[in-house]
Amino acid sequence: xxxxxxxxxxxxxxxxxxxxxxxxxxxxxxxxxxxxxxxxxxxxxxxxxxxxxxxxxxxxxxxxxxxxxxxxxxxxxxxxxxxxxxxxxxxxxxxxxxxxxxxxxxxxxxxxxxxxxxxxxxxxxxxxxxxxxxxxxxxxxxxxxxxxxxxxxxxxxxxxxxxxxxxxxxxxxxxxxxxxxxxxxxxxxxxxxxxxxxxxxxxxxxxxxxxxxxxxxxxxxxxxxxxxxxxxxxxxxxxxxxxxxxxxxxxxxxxxxxx
Amino acid sequence: xxxxxxxxxxxxxxxxxxxxxxxxxxxxxxxxxxxxxxxxxxxxxxxxxxxxxxxxxxxxxxxxxxxxxxxxxxxxxxxxxxxxxxxxxxxxxxxxxxxxxxxxxxxxxxxxxxxxxxxxxxxxxxxxxxxxxxxxxxxxxxxxxxxxxxxxxxxxxxxxxxxxxxxxxxxxxxxxxxxxxxxxxxxxxxxxxxxxxxxxxxxxxxxxxxxxxxxxxxxxxxxxxxxxxxxxxxxxxxxxxxxxxxxxxxxxxxxxxxxxxxxxxxxxxxxxxxxxxxxxxxxxxxxxxxxxxxxxxxx
Numbered sequence: 228x229x230x231x232x233x234x235x236x237x238x239x240x241x242x243x244x245x246x247x248x249x250x251x252x253x254x255x256x257x258x259x260x261x262x263x264x265x266x267x268x269x270x271x272x273x274x275x276x277x278x279x280x281x282x283x284x285x286x287x288x289x290x291x292x293x294x295x296x297x298x299x300x301x302x303x304x305x306x307x308x309x310x311x312x313x314x315x316x317x318x319x320x321x322x323x324x325x326x327x328x329x330x331x332x333x334x335x336x337x338x339x340x341x342x343x344x345x346x347x348x349x350x351x352x353x354x355x356x357x358x359x360x361x362x363x364x365x366x367x368x369x370x371x372x373x374x375x376x377x378x379x380x381x382x383x384x385x386x387x388x389x390x391x392x393x394x395x396x397x398x399x400x401x402x403x404x405x406x407x408x409x410x411x412x413x414x415x416x417x418x419x420x421x422x423x424x425x426x427x428x429x430x431x432x433x434x435x436x437x438x439x440x441x442x443x444x445x446x447x448x449x450x451x452x453x454x455x456x457x458x459x460x461x462x463x464x465x466x467x468x469x470x471x472x473x474x475x476x477x478x479x480x481x482x483x484x485x486x
Numbered sequence: 487x488x489x490x491x492x493x494x495x496x497x498x499x500x501x502x503x504x505x506x507x508x509x510x511x512x513x514x515x516x517x518x519x520x521x522x523x524x525x526x527x528x529x530x531x532x533x534x535x536x537x538x539x540x541x542x543x544x545x546x547x548x549x550x551x552x553x554x555x556x557x558x559x560x561x562x563x564x565x566x567x568x569x570x571x572x573x574x575x576x577x578x579x580x581x582x583x584x585x586x587x588x589x590x591x592x593x594x595x596x597x598x599x600x601x602x603x604x605x606x607x608x609x610x611x612x613x614x615x616x617x618x619x620x621x622x623x624x625x626x627x628x629x630x631x632x633x634x635x636x637x638x639x640x641x642x643x644x645x646x647x648x649x650x651x652x653x654x655x656x657x658x659x660x661x662x663x664x665x666x667x668x669x670x671x672x673x674x675x676x677x678x679x680x681x682x683x684x685x686x687x688x689x690x691x692x693x694x695x696x697x698x699x700x701x702x703x704x705x706x707x708x709x710x711x712x713x714x715x716x717x718x719x720x721x722x723x724x725x726x727x728x729x730x731x732x733x734x735x736x737x738x739x740x741x742x743x744x745x746x747x748x749x750x751x752x753x754x755x756x757x758x759x760x761x762x763x764x765x766x767x768x769x770x771x772x773x774x775x776x777x778x779x780x781x782x783x784x785x
Binding site: 278279280297298299302304306311312314315316317318321322325326328329330331332333334335337359360361362374377387 | 657659
């Protein structure tokens with residue numbers, strides 16, 4: 228099977244600082260890869276590279292057979308939840324509509340086909356009940372469902388999720404992650420899921436890419452989330468504790484962000 | 487008492503007067519359409535204060551032109567575009583932007599006052615720049631106003647969708663390849679042009695009643711973008727044309743009429759918006775339920 232995403236010997240410097248180097252990652256259709264790491268470890272920069280908004284220092288990135296470029300129609304993007312200004316004139320369905328054709332020039336002509344596509348994707352994410360509600364009235368969890376619909380409406384091959392669980396309550400975190408998982412299984416969309424929250428993605432992640440201090444590890448959850456691997460990456464004693472189906476990582480230099 | 491009202495509303499010889507303001511009515515309607523459209527983006531991009539700042543610089547440009555005896559419209563345009571570009575370039579974050587406007591605005595107004603004080607011509611010209619004038623639209627000026635309106639309108643049609651995307655959802659818009667950084671100065675230029683036009687008719691002090699209030703009112707009653715745009719244009723045209731028609735025959739400048747209509751529309755929309763929130767599917771006690779849910783949640 229041809230990969231959706233192929234990162235080949237990629238290095239990214241930020242000024243004089245090396246974020247990561249010689250990174251190789253291949254993501255197949257339908258695969259769920261969680262990207263973990265502390266703030267400043269280069270997770271967001273990796274997404275910017277994939278979106279064509281930042282150039283690699285060296286190496287190549289190929290998405291659905293083509294080099295990464297701005298405005299790629301093969302990518303759907305889910306941002307982190309944030310407050311939308313009161314009275315913003317957008318309903319949930321309009322936000323999804325922007326994901327479909329908001330990047331095109333000209334006016335948006337009313338049409339049955341467009342409406343049906345938006346209704347269909349809102350139905351798939353279970354957001355039909357509030358399709359006509361203003362986006363700023365939605366709760367965080369509802370907003371993220373609509374965000375996922377917005378990212379999926381153009382039927383991308385690769386879904387990039389940039390901290391989509393931040394500031395959600397635990398139940399919404401679980402629901403949003405399950406929803407992403409459901410879509411990749413149903414449609415074969417590859418998923419790159421950047422997150423601080425390890426536990427919500429544990430049941431779904433096929434592989435983990437862990438970035439730390441210019442180093443990285445790629446492998447299954449069991450291969451990467453061990454005391455030995457993390458201790459070696461951070462050059463300090465890190466303990467990975469498994470309790471039931473939860474994982475606790477203790478002793479990280481930047482512990483506030485992990486749970 | 488009748489004398490007082492007579493001063494404000496005077497419909498004697500209305501038919502003859504109406505023929506005189508033919509040009510103004512067309513200009514008012516055109517400005518209403520463009521102002522109504524642009525004001526939806528002004529609200530989305532949180533720029534009402536910028537509109538006010540630009541209009542004061544536009545006033546400075548116009549009064550400078552009056553003093554020098556050159557084209558007032560050109561002066562007003564120059565001031566407007568300069569202010570729009572400076573505000574656009576220096577103030578990408580709201581806090582920066584507001585402080586820059588807060589600094590520019592009194593300076594512009596001060597310059598304008600200086601130019602007008604030095605100007606020895608007709609005082610009606612001076613007052614008109616601040617509070618609007620109605621009979622003053624002659625045919626060359628009308629041509630200019632309509633041409634600029636057409637230009638702004640055409641540009642808005644072309645950038646409509648990406649501008650909406652960039653204005654309401656900049657992060658995802660950028661991820662989708664929308665040139666967010668480029669659209670910002672382009673919009674500021676369109677805004678500058680519209681402000682310069684408005685200054686000619688409603689005056690520098692009251693531009694906001696055409697380039698903010700209409701969309702602010704529309705957003706109170708609906709969140710459907712197409713309806714917001716439609717209502718905003720309708721409100722702006724009503725305020726402009728209605729204001730001109732009411733001001734006709736009185737000795738008072740046009741602006742209090744325009745601003746009052748605009749304000750009454752806004753108040754009405756607030757009342758309707760509040761009523762809808764209680765009994766429509768959009769509202770339906772939703773706010774209240776949200777609050778309960780939040781209280782029930784651990785912080």
